Amino acid sequence: MREKLENIQAQGIKEIQSAKNLKDLEALRVKYLGKKGEITQILRGMGKLPPEERPVIGELANKVRENITEELKKSKEALEAKALEEKLAAEAIDVTMPGRKSPLGSIHPLRQSVENLEEIFISMGFKVVEGPEIETVENNFDALNAPKNHPSRDLSDTFYITDNLVLRTQTSPVQIRVMKESKPPIRVISPGRCFRNDTPDATHSPMFHQLEGLVIDKNITLGDLKGTLEIFAKSFFGSQTKTKFRPHHFPFTEPSAEMDITCFKCGGMGCSMCKGSGWIELLGAGMVHPNVLEYCGIDSEKYSGFAFGMGIDRITMAKHDIDDIRLFFENDQRFLQQFR
Structure with a gap:
């Protein structure tokens, strides 16, 4: 169980860091932390473990969840900053360009x-x-x-x-x-x-x-x-x-x-x-x-x-x-x- 949690953490962090956009990042959050996510499934299965292993595995599972949550937060902030930067670049105005001429009216x-x-x-x-x-x-x-x-x-x-x-x-x-x-x-x-x-x-x-x-x-x-x-x-x-x-x-x-x-x-x-x-x-x-x-x-x-x-x-x-x-x-x- 310990090895499985460590593999989930390593794989999850790797995939989160490779996410290209916020949509993919949300899918990864659901995959690992959702109601049917991998960490949630492990926590639900702890009842089958021997009593002496439950505290250790529970603490490790919570730690893995915290690490993945922190990595999701960092990646989200980075992707949002990148998206904002791209948006600002796309909306940039060249003040040296001539403005659009509005059609002028006339006195009736x-x-x-x-x-x-x-x-x-x-x-x-x-x-x-x-x-x-x-x-x-x-x-x-x-x-x-x-x-x-x-x-x-x-x-x-x-x-x-x-x-x-x-x-x-x-x-x-x-x-x-x-x-x-x-x-x-x-x-x-x-x-x-x-x-x-x-x-x-x-x-x-x-x-x-x-x-x-x-x-x-x-x-x-x-x-x-x-x-x-x-x-x-x-x-x-x-x-x-x-x-x-x-x-x-x-x-x-x-x-x-x-x-x-x-x-x-x-x-x-x-x-x-x-x-x-x-x-x-x-x-x-x-x-x-x-x-x-x-x-x-x-x-x-x-x-x-x-x-x-x-x-x-x-x-x-x-x-x-x-x-x-x-x-x-x-x-x-x-x-x-x-x-x-």
Whole structure:
């Protein structure tokens, strides 16, 4: 029995020292120290030995088990250290190598237009103001001189939250807020999102962007409006751009007009974009209606002003020859990357 234990110890230590990995080492632990391991079997068979040999063999068996356990521990630590070293070597980073380039995003074409427009009008002395997208019916319609039976008030055109709250259909309510809270002179623009109950197609979206401008002061005339918008058109579309005003009707301005610009694709010669006319409709404008001034507490006998509004989506489409407004909201990288 003594010789058998000594052979088990010698063989076990030899195999443990030759183990290549932790899996093999665990198999050896089970082989020698497990419930059915060789040393365990010897200890279970000690009952068959003569009484005088049992203490000696028991002590030797425990010693062999301790030696094998210690050797398992040393080999495990060595294998773990080796595995860690190999892992660190595999994960080593060469700091001298160039890093991976992350793809850069770009400013959305609508945001580019907003920033460009703000820059143009700020250079003319305008201040940028913003307002809530959820508006009162009063600010969105009543204060803008819209009749009670005006089609724009219908559920088919406007998103109502309650009887008195709507998703704003234009950024004009921001102008109302400014006129109620400030005294002339006033010179502001108000860019932002607007909402109308439109079915999405190539030229319509239930959510879109507008920029509206307002100037209130003494002796403001239609000539001031035309001069301001001409500067804007030439700054945004190019110095060769010409403007043309056509009579129109808006409840909150009188007189009212729509402004066209020469088609920048054909230079006014006529093409498919301008439908052969040489002109592209761009925005609506006019002199602020006296009723609007009085509603906001501004003396219409003392002050006058002009207002204008344009669809940012539409002018961006016109500037970049984009034929579908839905492209702005689909986040297709192939489309957006063109505007880097």
